[in-house]
Amino acid sequence: MSTPRASVAVAFAFAASAHAAALGRDLPHTPLGKPLTAASVPTLWPDGRGLPAGQGSVTDGRRLYADRCQSCHGELGTGGSGGHLAGRSALAGPHPDRTVGNYWPYATTVFDYIRRAMPPQAPWSLTADETYALTAYVLHLGGVLPADAVLDARSLPAVRMPNREGFVPSPEARDAGAR
Numbered sequence: 001m002s003t004p005r006a007s008v009a010v011a012f013a014f015a016a017s018a019h020a021a022a023l024g025r026d027l028p029h030t031p032l033g034k035p036l037t038a039a040s041v042p043t044l045w046p047d048g049r050g051l052p053a054g055q056g057s058v059t060d061g062r063r064l065y066a067d068r069c070q071s072c073h074g075e076l077g078t079g080g081s082g083g084h085l086a087g088r089s090a091l092a093g094p095h096p097d098r099t100v101g102n103y104w105p106y107a108t109t110v111f112d113y114i115r116r117a118m119p120p121q122a123p124w125s126l127t128a129d130e131t132y133a134l135t136a137y138v139l140h141l142g143g144v145l146p147a148d149a150v151l152d153a154r155s156l157p158a159v160r161m162p163n164r165e166g167f168v169p170s171p172e173a174r175d176a177g178a179r
């Protein structure tokens with residue numbers, strides 16, 4: 001019998017496959033009722049393993065951003081319904097404000113997040129080149145990259161995020177390591 005919850009899941013599955021078909025690509029997705037494989041859950045590592053070929057510049061990213069991101073994240077990433085991506089106050093201080101540039105520890109995670117989640121109505125719709133360009137632009141807005149930066153599978157993992165050392169293992173993880 002089909003419960004409402006199952007119907008919703010099936011509707012999502014159909015929507016996802018229609019979206020994949022519309023793009024003409026076999027998008028990574030989690031197959032219903034089958035074991036997960038490396039191909040269905042592609043992983044990007046901080047050292048760059050798993051990054052696709054391609055490249056994109058801050059300049060290309062600026063153009064793409066105006067087209068596909070600005071409506072929700074505002075001009076220069078300063079906010080809208082999707083929240084701000086840059087600017088505002090610093091991480092240190094009485095009212096810390098987390099943005100991509102001052103908080104995220106790895107640049108590869110920014111690429112991974114944008115590719116799999118943005119824009120929210122069309123995940124996985126960006127090409128590798130577009131994702132490199134948008135990652136470069138978002139990092140430029142956050143003060144991490146200069147205006148002439150170009151990212152690819154070699155330069156992206158080499159980007160040193162300012163808050164990289166700002167994370168400490170949770171007490172549980174520390175205890176587990178001590179055992």
Ligand code: HEC
Nearest residue numbers: 068069071072081082083085099100114118119120134138
């Ligand atoms: C329809 C609105 C919308 C559009 C268009 C959109 N976003 Fe987003 N974005 C969101 C929302 C909502 C969130 C917060 C999601 C959450 O916290 O679960 C978000 C979160 C993000 C984040 C994470 C911010 C953080 O620090 O947590 C990044 C990076 C991002 N978006 C980049 C982009 C890029 C690049 C584009 C253009 C390809 C884009 N977004 C287009 C709505 C949008």
